[in-house]
Each structure stands twice: as structure tokens, then as C-alpha cells.
Amino acid sequence: MKAVLLDAASLGPGIDLAPIRQRVDTLEVHDVTTREQATGRLAGAEVAIVNKVVLDAPTLEALPDLKQICVLATGTNNIDMTTADRLGIRIDNVTGYGTASVAQHTLMLMLALATRLPCYQRDVAQGRWRESRFFCLMDHPILQLEGKHLVIVGQGELGTRVGQLAEAFGMRVSFTARPGNEAQDTRPGLRELAPQADVISLHCPLTEATHHLVDNELLTSFRSDTLLINCARGGVIDEVAALDALRAGHLGGFGVDVLPVEPPRDGHPLLEALSEALNLIVTPHSAWITPEARQKIISLTADNLDAFLMR
């Protein structure tokens, strides 16, 4: 069986691919692959192993030998799932590999936004502490998390762990109804919970139902000190609307680990706004990248290959 790994560079350094090699006859490894290169590189392969390469309908339709796609990630929004399903191509992603890593990153964003870290760091760098009339600076209000209300979208692996860590800080945690399924869900929807939230954190997949889930209309229902965090996928929030709300003082802080296009080669308004005096943090999709998490992706992918071989 021939497998082709299209974007090995995205796994980072020090990752042992042996568990995958042991399960296939041939493993062809490419560092990076563009959408346009994918068809040629996957020709004749039964298994495609990808992290973020886009496998769209024309690509999949041109690959009659392809039987399985192993996604080296939880999110599968780069794969045309409907076409894969129609063509009988099995999709296996990995979940639970980076729970500690992503939850830690989410809490980091929550703590940094709550303590106005971007604002105080900027003030200190600009010499404002040296010039203070008294021993400290206190120009930016700090949110004490204890007793505050965290609203989470997505009660899966990551949302659940973030909720547990937040409870350790004394926060009250609510999970929203699954977007697109509010009528069948006993939990209140995000629209109902948003006006009561001190912090909102997103941990759902990017789907048609979650695209721009946080839009301009929803943002107007937020309290002006609410902190908004997205470690899920770019596009679940209308980032430009959230940035406008932050600039207008209608949002207390905004932290994102993800953008709609990655890497953001053509720029993004949030990147430009980093030079402004805002409670804004952008991290480069790095929530998942602890060595432990990255190596676990390989062992879970080996399990997915086993499941395919034993089908």
C-alpha cells in the first residue's frame, strides 16, 4: 500500500514517523504541497496523509486509487467531505492529541486578556511605568476571573477541558447548544448566553453552521467588557466585525490563534491592528504545537491506518 504525506513540515521538528512507516509498503514524504500540486503527488496512492493541504472536489475526483485520507489534525475543513463521501473515500482525523496543549493556550489567552497584558506590556515598553506618579500603573481595568461566567461553544474534547481549567479559577461555565441544532438541544443557544458572558471561547469545528457564528449582530449583544477567544478556526468569528467592536470599546478583549487564511500571506486586518493600543492578541495557530501533542498525532494516525487495513 502506498501512502503519501503531503505536508510533513507542518509537523515541526523531532517527530518520528516510524509508526506510520511500519504500516505501509511505501511512504512518500513531501515537506509542503500546494493545492495545485496535490493531485500529481497523490496519483496512484491509496492513502493521503495531510495536515492542512486543501483537498477539494476536483482533486479528489482525479484520484481513483485513493481510499483513505488521514488528517493529521482534528479540524477537517480543508477536505471536501461531501465529495470524499460520494467517492467512498474514508476520512480519519485525530482527536484528543492536543487537549493539554490547546487548553493551556486558551487559558493563556484568557488570563492575558483578563489582565490586559497587551496594554500593560505596551505601556511598560513605552516608558510609562518609569514616568508614573506612584508605584504602579492601573490605567486598564483587570477582570478577576473568579465568579465570572465563561460561555463555551463546543462541548467536545477541548471545550470540556477548557471548562474544567476555568472552573479551577472559580469561573461559572456554560456550554451553548450546538450551532445549527438549537431546536433539538436542551442547552441555551449562543444568542441567549452571549449577553450574560464575561468570556466567550470557541471550540467547535468550522462548518456551514458555524461560519460567522459570531457576527456583527451577535457582537452588539455583548457586554462591552466581554472577552472573546477563538482557538477553533478562522471564520467562525467575523474577525473584522470583532475588530471594529474592539476599536469602538464594545468588546473588552479579543484573542485568536486562527485566521481564515493561513498563513495570512496577503495580510489580515487583525495583524495590522496589533500596532494599535488594543487588548488584542494574535498567535500563529500555535495552540497545538507542544512536542507531546505533535508526536501523539503520529500514534493516533497509525491507529487510523490500522482501522483502515482491518476494515
Ligand SMILES: NC(=O)C1=CN([C@@H]2O[C@H](COP(=O)(O)OP(=O)(O)OC[C@H]3O[C@@H](n4cnc5c(N)ncnc54)[C@H](O)[C@@H]3O)[C@@H](O)[C@H]2O)C=CC1
Ligand atoms: N488552534 C489549534 O491549534 C487547534 C484547533 N482545533 C479546532 O478545535 C475544534 C474542536 O476540537 P475538539 O474539541 O478536539 O473537537 P471535538 O470533535 O471533540 O469537539 C467539537 C465539539 O463541537 C461541537 N459542535 C458545535 N457545533 C458543531 C457543528 N456545527 N458541527 C459539528 N460539531 C459541532 C460538537 O458537538 C463537539 O462537541 C476542531 O474542530 C478544530 O477546528 C483543534 C485542535 C487544535
Ligand SMILES: O=C(O)C(=O)CO
Ligand atoms: O488539530 C487541529 O485541528 C489543528 O488546528 C492543529 O493542526
